Amino acid sequence: MAQWPLATPDSSRMVKVLAKSYEVFMIFLPLHLALLHMKSAYDLWGESIDNISDFITSTIILSFCCFATVFFILSSRKLEELVAFMDMHFRLRSARGLTYISIDESYSKAKRYAYFWVFACVFGTVLWALYPLLVHERVLPLRCWYPFDDKQPIIYEILYALQFFAQVQIGLVYANGSAVYFVLIILICGQYDILFCSLKNVISTADYLDGTKTHELRILQEKLTNTEDEINQYYCSSEKLEKLELAQVPRKNFQHIDCNATLKIAMKECVKHHHAILNVCLAMENFFNPYCLIKSLQITFQLCFLLFISVNQSTTSILRNINLIQYVSLTSMELLIFTYFGEVLRIQSLRIGESLMRSSWVERSVAMKKDALIILQNASRPVTLTSGKFYPMDIQRFKSVITSAFSFFTLLQNMQAKNNI
Numbered sequence: 473m474a475q476w477p478l479a480t481p482d483s484s485r486m487v488k489v490l491a492k493s494y495e496v497f498m499i500f501l502p503l504h505l506a507l508l509h510m511k512s513a514y515d516l517w518g519e520s521i522d523n524i525s526d527f528i529t530s531t532i533i534l535s536f537c538c539f540a541t542v543f544f545i546l547s548s549r550k551l552e553e554l555v556a557f558m559d560m561h562f563r564l565r566s567a568r569g570l571t572y573i574s575i576d577e578s579y580s581k582a583k584r585y586a587y588f589w590v591f592a593c594v595f596g597t598v599l600w601a602l603y604p605l606l607v608h609e610r611v612l613p614l615r616c617w618y619p620f621d622d623k624q625p626i627i628y629e630i631l632y633a634l635q636f637f638a639q640v641q642i643g644l645v646y647a648n649g650s651a652v653y654f655v656l657i658i659l660i661c662g663q664y665d666i667l668f669c670s671l672k673n674v675i676s677t678a679d680y681l682d683g684t685k686t687h688e689l690r691i692l693q694e695k696l697t698n699t700e701d702e703i704n705q706y707y708c709s710s711e712k713l714e715k716l717e718l719a720q721v722p723r724k725n726f727q728h729i730d731c732n733a734t735l736k737i738a739m740k741e742c743v744k745h746h747h748a749i750l751n752v753c754l755a756m757e758n759f760f761n762p763y764c765l766i767k768s769l770q771i772t773f774q775l776c777f778l779l780f781i782s783v784n785q786s787t788t789s790i791l792r793n794i795n796l797i798q799y800v801s802l803t804s805m806e807l808l809i810f811t812y813f814g815e816v817l818r819i820q821s822l823r824i825g826e827s828l829m830r831s832s833w834v835e836r837s838v839a840m841k842k843d844a845l846i847i848l849q850n851a852s853r854p855v856t857l858t859s860g861k862f863y864p865m866d867i868q869r870f871k872s873v874i875t876s877a878f879s880f881f882t883l884l885q886n887m888q889a890k891n892n893i
Contacts, residue, residue: 498541501638502645505614506534512617521888525784529777530614533642536770540645543763551652554755558659561748566666567738568680569673570692573709578662581708582655589654589809593647594640596798601639603795604632613639646802649763650809656756657813658708663749664820665709670742671827671847678735680714707820739844746824746847753817753855764810765860771807772873776880778803784888807873814857814865821855824848 483491513527544551565574601613610623613635622631670677676692705711778800825848857865863872 495545498641499538499545501634501641502534502537502541505616505635505638506531506538508616508618509534509614515617521780521884525777525781525884527616529774529781530616532770532774532777534638536766536774537638537642537645539766540649540763541641544649547759550755550759554656554752554759557755558656558752561745561752562659562663563666563745566669567673567677567741568714569670569676570714571669571673571711572714573665573669573706573711575659575662575666577710578658578665578708582658582662585658586651586655589651590644590647592805593802594643596795596802597639597643597646599798600795601636646806649767650806653760654809654813656752657817660749660752660756661707661816661820662709663745663752664824665706667742667745667749667824668706668827669709669711670738670745671824672830674738674742675735677738681734681737707816743846746850750850750855753821753857757855757857761858761860764858764865765862767806767810768859768863768869768873771803772876773880775800775803775807775874775877776884779877779881780884780888783885804874807870810865811867811870811873814869815867818854818856818864818866822851824851 509527509531513524513531516524516527562575566572603613604611610628612622612628612631618631620627622628778796782796782800828844828848859865859869863869
């Protein structure tokens, strides 16, 4: 779907031409089908809503697919820069201390969720594309107006191939668009977990850097082994005991640094990490807020018409009913993905203050208190991903979109009932 730049400035002329050709083809697939469905809906305008609801639904899906493809083509460099910034500033593990956590679990979780979601979306759309073959009918997956007979030999095969690839693209666009969104959030939440652990262990990190208190740290570790992990302390990570015997720092590296200075070093690293996370969140908000605005509108109307078709359809085909159930389920799940993970990120951003309360930083130097206050001040403002800078993408937004969709659905039902009188 051309989410990632296919050609670099250093690529050959041939590669750049092929990349542009591919991008044009990816835009052409949903665009020409959206226009054909608009023409089909226009020809039936004024008749029963039931007759044109299929064409309107397909127009909404294909139009958003076209928008998303163009959006990611135009914004692919920004996405590349965002990922490069994350690679440069994200930490692989928390600071050394009594315990530590790593990025491995958040990475595995993001990868697992992405694979499942992409498979579910592509399977649902491809099943729709295979519908004519499964029922042994010489029809196109997307039935719309064509200026010629679409059942002619060779013509039918060409059109079927175009529609099949368009269905695959729809699945990839919907899957990858939301997958990039929740994968980035899971990785950011993993970084918040790492920062949480680093702040909680900031005193032991300073003692570790001091190099003379390894014995005391081991005694404290032995006391921790008999305690159970706190439930929901981390979003997607589990805490492990630091292997102090394998990670000792020679005292000579810090022979001119006192305890307060090592504490300040440990605290400043936490401040830098927090600042990097906030920069990534800001870049993600600037990247996704227009996409989330159009996505919210698209899901509202798409869910409304899918429900209307499901209730008023006259066909008894089992495969078609399965396809409709899949589309309704995937549409609802996609909305939940955008709102739920936005809520998770907001909650994670507010929990940084809790981690500081788990360490005895109040008893330490004034310099550390200043750094701690910087973190507390930044953590007091929640990270919020928005829909076009208008609405926050949280669970409340999920409720409002579902309510709006059912309101439009009720309106269509009433209009249909009046037409039948």
